[in-house]
Amino acid sequence: MLRRLLGKVEDGRFGRALAGIQAGWQWECVVRCTERVEGLVLYGDKRYRVAIEQRGARCVARCSCDDAVARGVLCKHIAFAAMAELAAAAAARSAHRPLPELG
Numbered sequence: 001m002l003r004r005l006l007g008k009v010e011d012g013r014f015g016r017a018l019a020g021i022q023a024g025w026q027w028e029c030v031v032r033c034t035e036r037v038e039g040l041v042l043y044g045d046k047r048y049r050v051a052i053e054q055r056g057a058r059c060v061a062r063c064s065c066d067d068a069v070a071r072g073v074l075c076k077h078i079a080f081a082a083m084a085e086l087a088a089a090a091a092a093r094s095a096h097r098p099l100p101e102l103g
């Protein structure tokens, strides 16, 4: 769901979300279950609420910023939240994988 959502983010916003990772944006997850992820994107004095939901075959994403509210687009905060969740899931998976024996 998150990878497919990221594929729909426009290139400029995708790039700004990547720049956000470099700039140390924080993702504070509040709700995480199979069909729903919700939390806060925090940086400087900014604070945006992002929710990503699977509704049947459709993935619906919302953010409290003007870009998402006024234009109805997938904003950089939604992209950043999706990246952060994918990174957290990948980290959890690799933590459970046994390390190879060193010779």
Ligand SMILES: [Zn+2]
Pocket: 048, 063, 064, 065, 066, 067, 068, 075, 076, 077, 078
């Ligand atoms: Zn936003």
